[in-house]
Amino acid sequence: MTSPKTRSRLTRDRIIGAAVILADSGGVEELSMRKLGAELGVEAMSLYNHVEKKDDILDGMIDHVFRAIPLPAADSDWRVAIRETALAALDQFVEHPWMVNLLMQRGIYGPSSLRFMDRVLGLFRAAGFSEEDSHHAWQMLASHTMGYAFQQMSGGEDKDEWESNIPDLSVFPNVAALAPYLAKCEFGAEFAFGLEIIIAGLAARLDR
C-alpha cells in the first residue's frame, strides 16, 4: 500500500499488470489510458514511453492470461492432458471476464499465447493426429472453451436479470422452459458435457 508517488519505476509489465487488475474490477470498457495512468500514479501520456499504443496493452493483457494457464503435461495420455488444459483455460477465462471478448477482437499473437497453442498442437500431433486434424481439434476446443466462457458471462449477474431483459417470454415457450438452465447454474458440469463429446469424437477419428 505504498503511495503512488513512491512506487517503483514504470514498466511495460507493470502497466499490463495494472491494466488486468483494472479491467477485472471494472471491465475493459472502463479501462482508459488516463485512468490506467492515475492507477499507477502517473499521467496518461507517460505510458507511451513504455508501450506503443493502447492495443499494445490489450495484447499484453491477453498474453498475461495465457501465461497463467498451466501448459499440458507432455507425458500423460492426450485425453487427460487435453481435458485438464481445457478446464484450466476455462478457469482463467472466467476469472478475467473481459478475456474472451478481447481475444476475439485482437487475435492470438503474444509469445505466451503462441507457446500455449504450440504445446496443445504438439500434443495432438504426438498422439498421431494428422496436421489437418490437429488443427481441427485445436479449433474445436478453442471454440468450445471460449463459447462456454462467453455463455457463462453473458446475461448479467443472475437469472432474474436475464429474464427481465426479455420483453415477452411467453412467446418463446422453449426459451422460457429452459430459462433455469440458461441462467448459469451447474458450473463445470455443463462445460464437461461437451468436452467429453469432443474428446470422444476426436478419439474415434484417431482410431480409424
Next chain:
Amino acid sequence: MTSPKTRSRLTRDRIIGAAVILADSGGVEELSMRKLGAELGVEAMSLYNHVEKKDDILDGMIDHVFRAIPLPAADSDWRVAIRETALAALDQFVEHPWMVNLLMQRGIYGPSSLRFMDRVLGLFRAAGFSEEDSHHAWQMLASHTMGYAFQQMSGGEDKDEWESNIPDLSVFPNVAALAPYLAKCEFGAEFAFGLEIIIAGLAARLDR
C-alpha cells in the same frame, strides 16, 4: 441513389439497416453516431428521436442478422435440420464479420434472435432431448458456430499477414507446421468436421 435530402422519413429500421451496411464496409469500430447520421443525410442528434442510445442500434443490428437466418424446418429429421441451420448461421456470421464479436458483448435479447433460439431448442425437445440436454446441445452448437466464425475472420486478410504478425515463428514448431491450416483455407469443410462430431455425439446421447 436519391440525394440524402429527398430521402424518406427516418425510422428505427432504416437507421439499423444503414448501420449494418456501414459496419459491413468499415467495421463496427468505424460506426459512430455522427457518421451514421451523415450516411442518412441527417445530423447525429436526430437519431436519438428514433433510438434510445447507441447500444439500442447495436442490439438491432444483431437482431437484423438473426432474422436473415432461415429457421430450421420443423418437419425433417433433427440432424439434418440442425446441420442446415448451423451452416446458414455461419453464412450470416461470415457475411457480417462484426456480428460474432458484437453478439458476445451484447448478448441475445432481440425478438428475432429469441425466436431463432426458441425454434432450435424446440427442435431438440421434439427429438426427445431432456431440457438440460437441449440446453447443452444449443450451447455446443452456438459455441462451435461462433468460434469457427471467429477463427475464420481473425488474423487479417490472408495467411501472409497472419505470419508476419508473429515475431519469431521458429520457436513454435507446431504452430509453424500448421500455419497453412491456420490460414483460412478449406472453408466449409473445417466447420463441417466439428459439426458432424457434435451431431454424432448428441445422437449417441439421445439413443441411450
Next chain:
DNA sequence: ACCTGAACACCGTTCAAGT
C-alpha cells in the same frame, strides 16, 4: 413531432517543453 447547433464530459494520441 422532428431536427439542429452548441455544449459537456470524455476518449486515444501527438508534440514541444520541461527535468
Next chain:
DNA sequence: ACCTGAACACCGTTCAAGT
C-alpha cells in the same frame, strides 16, 4: 531518458432552441 501540460481530432449524449 523519462515525465508533463496543452492541444487535436474524435467520441456518446443532453438540452434548449428552432420549425
